[in-house]
Amino acid sequence: MKLDFSTEEQAFRSEIATWLKQNLTGEFAQLKFCGGPGNEHRSPQQRKRWEQKLAEGGWSCIGWPQQYGGRSCSIEQQVIFHEEYHRAGAPGRLSLLGEGLAGPTIIAFGNEAQKQKYLPGIVAGTELWCQGYSEPGAGSDLASVKTKACFNETQGKWLINGQKVWTSLAHQADYCFVIARTNPASTAHKGLGFFLVKMDQPGIEVRGIKQITGTSEFNEVFFNNAECDAEGIIGAPGDGWKIAMGLLGFERGVSTLGLQMQFRNELNEIIRIAKQNNAYRDPAIRQRIAQSHAELKIMRYNALRMLSAQAENGTLQKEALIYKVFWASWHQNLGELAIDVMGPEGQILDKSNSGSEYTLNHLQAMYLFARADTIYGGTNEIQRNIIAERGLGMPKEPRA
Amino acid sequence: MDFTFTKDQQLYHDSVKRFLTAKVTTEYIRQSWASHTGSSAKLWQGLVELGLTAMLVPKAYQGLGMKLLDFILLAQECGRVALPEPLLETTMVATPILGTLAEKDPRCRSLLHKIAAGEARIAVLHTVNNLISDAHNADWLLLPKSDQLHLLARDQVRLTAQASIDPSRRLFTVEWQGSSETCLTSGTEGVALLAFILNCGALATAAQLLGLAEAMLAMTVQYTIDRQQFGRPIGANQALKHHLANCAVATEFAKAPLYRAAYTVSQRPSQADLAISHAKVAAGEAAVLTAKHCIQAHGAMGYTWECDLHIFMKRAWTLDKFWGPAGFHKNRLRLWLMDTKAKIGADQTFSTQS
Numbered sequence: 001m002k003l004d005f006s007t008e009e010q011a012f013r014s015e016i017a018t019w020l021k022q023n024l025t026g027e028f029a030q031l032k033f034c035g036g037p038g039n040e041h042r043s044p045q046q047r048k049r050w051e052q053k054l055a056e057g058g059w060s061c062i063g064w065p066q067q068y069g070g071r072s073c074s075i076e077q078q079v080i081f082h083e084e085y086h087r088a089g090a091p092g093r094l095s096l097l098g099e100g101l102a103g104p105t106i107i108a109f110g111n112e113a114q115k116q117k118y119l120p121g122i123v124a125g126t127e128l129w130c131q132g133y134s135e136p137g138a139g140s141d142l143a144s145v146k147t148k149a150c151f152n153e154t155q156g157k158w159l160i161n162g163q164k165v166w167t168s169l170a171h172q173a174d175y176c177f178v179i180a181r182t183n184p185a186s187t188a189h190k191g192l193g194f195f196l197v198k199m200d201q202p203g204i205e206v207r208g209i210k211q212i213t214g215t216s217e218f219n220e221v222f223f224n225n226a227e228c229d230a231e232g233i234i235g236a237p238g239d240g241w242k243i244a245m246g247l248l249g250f251e252r253g254v255s256t257l258g259l260q261m262q263f264r265n266e267l268n269e270i271i272r273i274a275k276q277n278n279a280y281r282d283p284a285i286r287q288r289i290a291q292s293h294a295e296l297k298i299m300r301y302n303a304l305r306m307l308s309a310q311a312e313n314g315t316l317q318k319e320a321l322i323y324k325v326f327w328a329s330w331h332q333n334l335g336e337l338a339i340d341v342m343g344p345e346g347q348i349l350d351k352s353n354s355g356s357e358y359t360l361n362h363l364q365a366m367y368l369f370a371r372a373d374t375i376y377g378g379t380n381e382i383q384r385n386i387i388a389e390r391g392l393g394m395p396k397e398p399r400a
Numbered sequence: 401m402d403f404t405f406t407k408d409q410q411l412y413h414d415s416v417k418r419f420l421t422a423k424v425t426t427e428y429i430r431q432s433w434a435s436h437t438g439s440s441a442k443l444w445q446g447l448v449e450l451g452l453t454a455m456l457v458p459k460a461y462q463g464l465g466m467k468l469l470d471f472i473l474l475a476q477e478c479g480r481v482a483l484p485e486p487l488l489e490t491t492m493v494a495t496p497i498l499g500t501l502a503e504k505d506p507r508c509r510s511l512l513h514k515i516a517a518g519e520a521r522i523a524v525l526h527t528v529n530n531l532i533s534d535a536h537n538a539d540w541l542l543l544p545k546s547d548q549l550h551l552l553a554r555d556q557v558r559l560t561a562q563a564s565i566d567p568s569r570r571l572f573t574v575e576w577q578g579s580s581e582t583c584l585t586s587g588t589e590g591v592a593l594l595a596f597i598l599n600c601g602a603l604a605t606a607a608q609l610l611g612l613a614e615a616m617l618a619m620t621v622q623y624t625i626d627r628q629q630f631g632r633p634i635g636a637n638q639a640l641k642h643h644l645a646n647c648a649v650a651t652e653f654a655k656a657p658l659y660r661a662a663y664t665v666s667q668r669p670s671q672a673d674l675a676i677s678h679a680k681v682a683a684g685e686a687a688v689l690t691a692k693h694c695i696q697a698h699g700a701m702g703y704t705w706e707c708d709l710h711i712f713m714k715r716a717w718t719l720d721k722f723w724g725p726a727g728f729h730k731n732r733l734r735l736w737l738m739d740t741k742a743k744i745g746a747d748q749t750f751s752t753q754s
Contacts, residue, residue, distance in 0.1 A: 139699055141629035166700045210705035212714075218700075282727040336688075339717065340725065344529050347718050348571065349563040357563070364565060371695050372703045379699065381639035397637070 005076065013080045019057055020088040028053065028091075033362065035092025036262070036369075040217035044094070044172050051095045051125030061099050061123045068107055068115060069123035075307045082258025086265065094172060098122040098129035102177050102196075109194075109234050109243050117231075118175070118196060132164040132178035132197070132221060133244065139166075140382050143189040143241065147223060149180035151230070158195060158228040160203070163220065166376070170206045170219040173199050178223075179244050182237035192240030196232045203227055213368045214358030260300055263331060266366055267292055270338050273363075279341040288337050295330050299323075321391050325383040328373040335370035338363040403659065405473065413473040417480075419450055424481040426708040432484045433567040439485055439537045447487055448518025456495045461502065461512040468492065468603065472662035475604050479611025482715045484568035486521055486534035492604040494522035494542055497549075497593055501584055507551060508584070511540065525574060526597055528724050535559050535572045543576055544594050548586040550578040566714040599676045601723040603665065606658050606676070606683035612716045613651040613683070613690040619709065620644060620694040623701075634697070643693040650689050654682035674736045677729035684726050687716040 005013070024032060028050055034042050054060045063078045064070025073081065093099070103122045106114055121127030138144045147162025160180055170176065176197045183191030199206070203226030208216035235243055271289060274280040280289070303323065339346050342363065350361040360368065374380040388394040405413070423443055432438045447453065455471055457463020475488055495515055498508040514520035523538035535541060541557055543550045557576040564571045585593055621644060624635030634640055661679035665672045691713040695702035702709045720726070736742060 134700075137628070139629060140634075141631075144629070212703055212705055212710040214705065282731070284727050284730065332692075339721070340727075343725065344531050344721050347564050347566065347721060348531070349565065358567070360565070368565075371692075372700070374696060375699055375703065380696070381637065384639065 005080070009076050009080060012077050013084060016059065016081055016084045017088070019059065020084060020090055023053060023057065024088055024090055031091040032089040033091075033265075035094070036362075036365070040092065041215050043091075047091050047094050048125070048128070048172070050091055051093070051128075053125075055123060055125040060095065060125055061103060064099075064103060064107065064119075064123070068103075068119050079304070079307065083261045086258045086261030089265070094128055094169065095122065095125055097131050097169065097173075098127065098175075101131060102129040102175070105177070105194075105234065105243060105246065106196075108246060109239075113231060114196070114234065121174070127174040128169065128172055130167050130170045130173035130176045130199075130221075132167060132176045134166045135163060136165050140379055142244075143192075145179055145181060145192065147178065147180040148184060149178075149182050149193050149195060149228070149233075149237075150184075151182075155227070156230055158193075158230065158233065160195065160197065160223040160226040160228060162223050164223070165220050166209070166218045167206075167221045168218045170199070170221050171208060175199060176204075176221065177234075178228075179240045182240070189241035191238055192244070193237045194234040194240040194243040195228045196234065197223075197226060197228045201227060211368075212371070213360055213365055259327065260296065260303070263296055263299075263327075263334065266334060266338070266363070267296060269363060270334070270341050273338075274341045277341070277343065277345075279343065285337070285341060288333075288340075292330070292334055292337060295326075299327055299330065302326075321383070321387050324378060325374075325380050325387070328380060328383075331373050332370040335363075335367035339367045403656065405659075409470060409473065412470075413477070416450060416452070416474050417477045419446060420477050420481045420483065424483055426711055429482060429484055429568050429711055437537055438568060438570050439534070444485060444521075445518065447485065452487060453491060453518045454516040456491055456499070457512050457516040458499055458502065461509055461516060463495075463512065463516040467666045468496065468600070469659075469662040469666055472603075472607050472659060475607035476611040476614075476658075479608030479715075479719075480615045482568060482612065482615070482711050486523060486537055488604040488608070489524045489533065489538075489601075490515060490520075490522045493524045493597060493600040494540075496600055497542065497597055498522075500593065500596070505584060511551075514539075524597060524601065526594070526601060526723070528598060528728065529601075529722050530573070531562060531571045532559075532574050533569055533571055533722075535574060536561070536570060541574065541576075542597070543574065543578065544597070545578055547588075547590040547594075548578065549584045549590050549593050549597075550576075550582040551584050552576055552578070552582050556582070564718065566718040568711070569715065569718060595673075598723065599665065599672050602676050602680045602729070603658075603661055605719050605723045606654075606661070606679040609680075609683040609687040609716060609719050610651065610654055610658055612712050612719070613647065613654075613687040616687075616690050616694040616709065616712045616716070617644065617647050617651060619712075620697050624697055627699075627701075640697050643697060647686070647690040647693050650682075650686035654679070654686040657682045673732055677724075677732040680724060680729045681726050681733070684720045684729075688720055691716050 027046060031043060031046060031050055035047055051060065058071065059081070061069060062071040062073040062081055066072045099122055103119060106118055122129070133142060135145055135147060137146060147160060147164065149158045149160045152159050160178065162180065164178070176199055178195045178197050179192050180195060181191055182193035203224050205222040207220045209218055209220060210216050274285060274289065279285050306323065346364065350359040385397065389396050423446060432440070451464060452474065454463045455466045456468065459465035471492055475492060478488060495512065498512050502508045502512055511520055520539045521537055522540050522542060523532050523535040524542045525532045525544060527544060532541065535554070536559060538554055541552050541554065543552060557574050559572040559574055562571045562573055624640055624644070625633050627634045658679040661675040664675035694709060695713060698707060698709055701707050737744060
């Protein structure tokens with residue numbers, strides 16, 4: 001055990017902190033604390049340029065192997081990067097799904113030609129990705145996808161038909177990774193394929209879904225004979241489920257540590273308001289603030305502990321299963337604390353209105369967005385089933 | 401001992417419920433968001449014709465002379481449909497206050513006549529809120545200042561709209577100058593009436609919160625029956641059943657303290673603080689818990705603007721913070737319990753008065 005960062009790691013920390021300080025300026029200064037819940041829609045062009053700025057500085061895909069354009073950073077370095085990134089208030093990452101999900105999947109399961117074709121754009125921050133998993137009838141029951149992919153011999157292409165939903169950033173993405181049924185006679189997780197599909201084509205229509213925050217970050221995506229090159233399928237037809245599940249493992253990776261720095265910023269803001277408006281005098285509020293702090297520390301220590309184990313044996317321990325339900329519930333409680341601390345005034349929309357009629361301030365947006373934390377990426381109920389069934393070895397629920 | 405409502409109370413409740421369910425649909429509420437005032441003269445007239453504005457006005461001023469207890473089920477119905485009209489501020493808060501002052505103050509008498517006839521709407525400010533709801537549609541405002549209570553016409557004050565998270569409840573800050581002319585009461589009586597305003601506001605809010613909780617629960621139960629995953633309705637899963645069952649327990653058990661509070665205001669005013677704080681805490685907790693589990697059971701669908709659930713959730717979240725949040729009311733309970741004269745101890749636990 002070693003709970004301090006080494007001198008080299010401290011130097012790495014000051015390197016990224018200095019870079020951010022020097023570069024989150026000029027046209028990028030306005031992006032500070034932007035691109036989070038409630039303002040996902042703001043400044044997309046500038047944020048895409050920011051991705052390219054990061055790439056120029058060598059700060060994209062830092063955890064990827066060097067041979068694919070990354071920096072082969074250690075777990076500790078990645079932790080430090082995410083902490084400093086969020087401490088500086090740098091904007092929400094538009095390339096999150098490419099860097100965190102699509103890229104690692106292509107590295108793990110793709111062939112050499114696919115790596116050559118898709119990875120450089122992710123590293124350079126020039127090509128953005130979105131994730132085509134959920135469908136109207138396939139939410140928690142992800143394997144019941146109905147979207148079909150059929151290989152057309154004359155065109156030499158896959159033709160995709162169906163609909164995806166809750167697709168974050170689809171309106172900005174250049175590519176979508178899609179799971180679709182390659183064998184029409186198959187059911188559940190058998191007979192699925194994993195496709196890399198170009199978004200800019202006549203066969204794809206993206207429609208924004210307005211959220212309770214009044215903004216629109218996720219979308220419906222309609223596939224009507226959408227084309228995908230013969231080389232755009234990862235693995236073989238039928239491998240889709242295995243690949244998709246491998247990818248979900250990446251979702252519980254290091255980037256969640258950066259999330260904690262964002263959480264820390266939010267908790268600090270709540271404490272500042274509680275002192276300012278005297279909400280802290282309510283003993284119940286004081287207890288909840290202390291509780292939030294204690295649990296945030298628990299999250300951090302456990303994340304570091306899980307990642308240490310991952311660094312040692314290359315895989316996340318089963319403890320990783322508990323992480324999503326813990327942070328999602330914690331963050332939702334933090335939202336409730338924020339809105340309680342703000343009192344009746346907390347019901348007033350943001351006055352620094354930027355054109356939209358329904359403009360939430362940062363903590364209001366966080367409060368509403370945190371309602372979704374326990375839903376997306378596997379609901380709390382699904383997470384608890386996973387903990388019980390895979391973690392504790394309890395009998396599976398009967399399935400129809 | 402009888403905790404039930406009379407036949408008359410129930411019949412009237414049924415007709416108000418039918419009217420509100422038919423008129424105040426979620427389509428209606430969505431239209432009101434886009435309208436200039438967010439209010440409808442036709443709907444207000446319907447509420448007047450049902451006798452709602454006259455109910456609590458004393459008979460001497462052309463009212464029906466009923467009590468807050470008679471109104472409590474109706475307030476719950478206003479919550480159930482998330483009514484976007486300032487009905488309860490006028491009826492459950494302003495009317496009882498004006499009634500108290502009517503004998504000695506002709507302004508209050510004249511205003512009560514107008515309220516009963518549906519010709520006056522009143523908005524009410526209190527220091528626990530600092531914001532006043534639906535003041536743009538009010539003809540008169542009741543405004544507190546230290547131990548004084550003032551009555552000003554809308555054109556005597558300056559309102560600044562404050563857009564709210566709940567688009568169907570319009571909030572304002574108000575700037576105003578009172579004078580001896582506008583002052584209705586002050587001193588000991590003023591302090592007592594301001595406390596009464598708080599209690600009436602909290603009671604009306606608790607009733608709405610309960611109605612909102614029931615509405616959210618009903619629509620979510622239906623959703624868990626309709627929505628299929630893993631080849632069966634999602635409501636078949638214990639995890640969701642237990643969430644919604646917990647909401648049902650909280651909501652059902654908040655009813656008794658609510659009805660007891662409405663009874664207490666009329667029958668045992670000395671215990672009103674305690675009873676109303678209890679009701680507000682219980683109803684607020686039920687509504688907030690229900691909102692939390694209902695959006696969870698709806699999955700991502702409940703997070704969309706298109707799904708009607710947020711109409712009710714946002715109202716519940718807002719009302720939970722108004723007329724004293726949970727911490728404020730729990731503190732009032734604590735003060736009562738810690739008082740040296742508090743009626744606690746074995747011989748008081750099940751006293752003859754509940």
